[in-house]
Amino acid sequence: MSGCQTNYCPAQTEKYEQVPLAMLFTFIKRLIDIIGSSALAFLFLPVWLIVPLLIKLDSPGPIFYLQKRVGQNGRSFRIFKFRTMITNADEYWKKNPTLYEKFKKGSWKLTLDEDPRITRIGKVLRQTSIDEFPQVFNILLGTMSLIGPRPVRDVEIADAIKRYGVSIKKDIDLALTAKPGLSGPWQVSGRNDIPWDKRLKIDADYARNRSLLRDFSIILKTPLAMISKW
Numbered sequence: 421m422s423g424c425q426t427n428y429c430p431a432q433t434e435k436y437e438q439v440p441l442a443m444l445f446t447f448i449k450r451l452i453d454i455i456g457s458s459a460l461a462f463l464f465l466p467v468w469l470i471v472p473l474l475i476k477l478d479s480p481g482p483i484f485y486l487q488k489r490v491g492q493n494g495r496s497f498r499i500f501k502f503r504t505m506i507t508n509a510d511e512y513w514k515k516n517p518t519l520y521e522k523f524k525k526g527s528w529k530l531t532l533d534e535d536p537r538i539t540r541i542g543k544v545l546r547q548t549s550i551d552e553f554p555q556v557f558n559i560l561l562g563t564m565s566l567i568g569p570r571p572v573r574d575v576e577i578a579d580a581i582k583r584y585g586v587s588i589k590k591d592i593d594l595a596l597t598a599k600p601g602l603s604g605p606w607q608v609s610g611r612n613d614i615p616w617d618k619r620l621k622i623d624a625d626y627a628r629n630r631s632l633l634r635d636f637s638i639i640l641k642t643p644l645a646m647i648s649k650w
Contacts, residue, residue, distance in 0.1 A: 464553060494596055500557050500558055564600050567635040591620045594628060605622050
């Protein structure tokens with residue numbers, strides 16, 4: 421696909437039963453993204469002042485964590501987060517392959533108490549979802565949206581195809597037709613234990629049936645979903 425910059429390039433979307441989005445919808449959604457992310461950046465100004473200081477006091481390393489993700493139509497982008505782990509956290513898996521397998525089987529996550537890479541302040545940031553706040557810059561840059569499918573990594577896509585077979589590719593390709601979001605449908609479902617393949621299907625369903633009304637519904641549910649993690 422033209423513009424694809426990652427190891428995984430989705431198939432042409434014309435193969436799927438997706439109603440093309442009107443230019444008006446795209447314009448309004450982008451306008452909401454700019455206004456919403458700007459408002460969040462301003463309203464949570466104390467976060468930008470206090471959290472970097474706490475991160476620096478807690479452990480050595482940078483304030484922000486940047487990671488390559490697969491964006492809309494397979495385009496590569498770097499996602500911004502507050503650093504919640506030790507430096508070179510990904511290298512930790514090389515010395516702990518058993519725990520890495522558990523990490524993969526757990527839909528690419530461990531509990532906060534299980535993951536030794538997470539710092540003390542990192543646990544608080546993750547539990548409150550504050551670590552995700554820097555993604556407002558991704559939204560302003562246009563690589564993400566307030567609402568959309570979860571931004572995934574190349575390795576997660578490859579593992580999903582290996583684990584669930586090529587049938588999962590249709591869901592992956594469809595999900596990638598939408599811009600990844602700060603929040604999304606499965607994040608507000610009230611469950612944190614949704615299997616990886618089910619998450620992909622939920623994201624694909626969002627991409628197939630996306631609308632401003634659905635986005636507003638997810639926006640309204642997001643604060644409660646965040647609080648439920650505390």
